[in-house]
Amino acid sequence: MCLKELLIGPDATVRDALLVIDMHEISEVLVTDTRNKLLGAVSENDLRRSLLQGANLGDPVSDLIRPPMMTVGSKSGRAEVLDLMRALGLRQVPILDDEGHVEGLHIENRVLGVRKRPNWAIIMAGGKGTRLGPLTKTIPKPMLPVAGRPILERLVLHLVGAGIERIFLSVNYLASIVEKHFGDGSQFGCSIEYLREDPDVPLGTGGALRLLGELGYAPAEPLLLMNGDLITGFSVDGLLNAHADSGAVATIATSTYEHQIPFGVTECDGNELVRIVEKPTPTWEVNAGIYVIDPALLSRVPHGQLYPITELFVDCISRGERVCSWSLRDDWQDIGRPDELARARGQA
Known part of the structure; x- marks a missing residue:
């Protein structure tokens, strides 16, 4: 049609x-x-x-x-x-x-009518969510509902709306719940396949990437990789286009994090007061858990062991390869802690 x-x-x-x-x-x-x-x-x-x-x-x-x-x-x-x-x-x-x-x-x-993207997406949905305590005792963290839909479903629908047609879900903890909900992805407008980790050998945020090659998959375009516990409306086109224009082997999406200091901050030259800044709010660009990586990097991911994705970026930098950041200016929220989940649900 x-x-x-x-x-x-x-x-x-x-x-x-x-x-x-x-x-x-x-x-x-x-x-x-x-x-x-x-x-x-x-x-x-x-x-x-x-x-x-x-x-x-x-x-x-x-x-x-x-x-x-x-x-x-x-x-x-x-x-x-x-x-x-x-x-x-x-x-x-x-x-x-x-x-x-x-x-x-x-x-x-x-x-x-949406422009179709040849890029594949991988969503990391295998974590136990231990920081959420009893909330994840019988349900995987990415399947917790926010505004009537599981968080992971919102991510899948967001990618489909941006033209991504092939999605891999990396699963481990209570994987059957995820697989039963999404099936082959046809009811969500895409193709969904599963990267199944050994329950006794968690692979972390990067280790599951090795499973793609072991299953015989060879992506031809940069991969979009993201954590499965995010509430975000980030621009998929913006990130993929920025990566393509940068000439980088990897691009990390970043979000602005603010923290208000509840005191007056003193600035001194030696022991002499220069000024006092009342309750400043410093900001930092933080890792948003969304990445684009070139397919050639997949072979560097070790087999069958815990491997944070950030180690791959450190390795790239040590080789003199270009790794870029992309500032995400859309809504973004990690729901790894109870207070963050409550805010996402409008309860705090």
Whole structure:
């Protein structure tokens, strides 16, 4: 299915509109001009009502066009759009650019019109989440719900909305729960496969990368790697494009971390006071747990042992290879501790 199949022009007939609706199981068909600018929508209910009132199948739909129930921009998160679709009982929502042209379409199990990325994504979803205590006794940390959806599902939907079609989930602790929920990924609009760690030999944030090659996979494009316990709407395009432009072998996404010091900070020259800064808020760029790495680096990951991904970057730097950072300016939150999870759920 392509986007054009779901659009009609203002001169289309009632029959044309009903054929699109019936063929693609949607509730309304979008009407656009020759430049793909949205003119409105025609709903299935309005079409059937017009027929009951005496309209003919060959009549134009022009009198039935009205504003669509909902539209979103290209930066709208897919998980949030699906939640709104479910709440409003919609089967599709158009994606518009700033001038009102149709760029794509959210439907239940895929996004149409979005530029597809050849890059594969790997999400690390095997940790025990011990810092969350009893919350992860019977459920893996990435499967904890936030706003009605597991954290890991939100990440998968975000990647799909950005054009990523092939995703690997690295699993270990309570892996069956993850695999049962996601299956082969088809209901989420992508292909999902699993990198299964030995439960007795945790591999850390980098060790599971070696499993790709051992399973016979050879990615041709840079890999997007991320932790599975993040709430984020980061720009997938922005990160991958920055990596491609930098000439680096690896790129680390960073987020700004602020910490307010609750005291007045003194600055002195020897024992002489120069100034006092009241309750300053210093900031640092911190590792956001999202990376892009060139496929050639996979062979450097050791087999079957705990290996933090940061060791790979240190190794690259020691070889004189370029490792870059990319400042993530979108929402980002790690939910590794109870207070962080509570904030993500709006409870703190």
